[in-house]
Amino acid sequence: MMDSKDPVVQYYQEVSEQCIHYLSIDGVIFGFHQNQLKVLLLRWKGTNEWSLPGGFIRKAESVDKAAQRIMQERTGLQELYLRQFHVFGEALRYDQEATWQKINLPIKGVNWSERTISLGYYALVEHSKVVPTPDFLTEECRWWSLEEIPALLFDHNHIIEVALQSLRSQLGDLPISHLLPDIFTIPELQRLHETILGHPLDARNFYKKVMASNVLQRLSERRAGTPHKAPYLYRFRTGSTSAEPYSGIDYVD
Incomplete structure (x- = not known):
């Protein structure tokens, strides 16, 4: 009992x-x-x-x-x-x-x-x-x-x-901006896509697709402490993470 x-x-x-x-x-x-x-x-x-x-x-x-x-x-x-x-x-x-x-x-x-x-x-x-x-x-x-x-x-x-x-x-319409800090690098954004998809992406093609989306603003600062050339920091343009959250790049395996 x-x-x-x-x-x-x-x-x-x-x-x-x-x-x-x-x-x-x-x-x-x-x-x-x-x-x-x-x-x-x-x-x-x-x-x-x-x-x-x-x-x-x-x-x-x-x-x-x-x-x-x-x-x-x-x-x-x-x-x-x-x-x-x-x-x-x-x-x-x-x-x-x-x-x-x-x-x-x-x-x-x-x-x-x-x-x-x-x-x-x-x-x-x-x-x-x-x-x-x-x-x-x-x-x-x-x-x-x-x-x-x-x-x-x-x-x-x-x-x-x-x-x-x-x-x-759902990556093509998924607001993955919710997963990111306010400031990040393009390699970090690419790695987020890769870890969701489960496979690597071509860096050059990824950069082109992200830039074509026109939702990122490049800052003057760079990410310090990286082993290679320090990448620029980015943030989402005003409104990109609130009313219209950034969706992932739609890749097909």
Whole structure:
């Protein structure tokens, strides 16, 4: 029998009362740092098990507002660019019993352990502005590069793969300016495209396409500390990152 005074049990009981059953949000929060595309992950209390941020939808809020709330709580940001990219509704998404045992949750008999359909959202954030914050069930929240992501709980490795595929397919109209700092170099912008696409790009052709977009302003300063000739710094022209965010260059593999 479950101990109703257990804080974890109380947490799930409150969620059961306040939220829509069998429907959840899973969030893939992308950031770009040190020329790598990274994802924010959570480590569950008392374990070495990691998962994506996520949560449930309150009965009085829309799914988009629920996604905003969940992502805001994990990043400390008030405004995020979000896009719903997939619905994960397979009948057997993962081994439920084995998963709950890994994270030591005393939830036998609680309806949240039954089948749940998940709405996948991804967020594009500027890495340096994020304050990674764990939730009630976790004790660590930090960035992982795509190449280093471990085996995750639930079906979250699959969710990241689908999110990345969505980024690649939508690159031509994706406001990737949200991933960049205010000032950057053309090589850094190219590397962002390359890490999303998963393959290198010709530097000369990339430069021509970016310049043809006419959204960048070259500054007089150069990036110091680079091993080769210091590249010029750029920023988006006024309005390019707000009303009309810069979209990625549309490359076809």
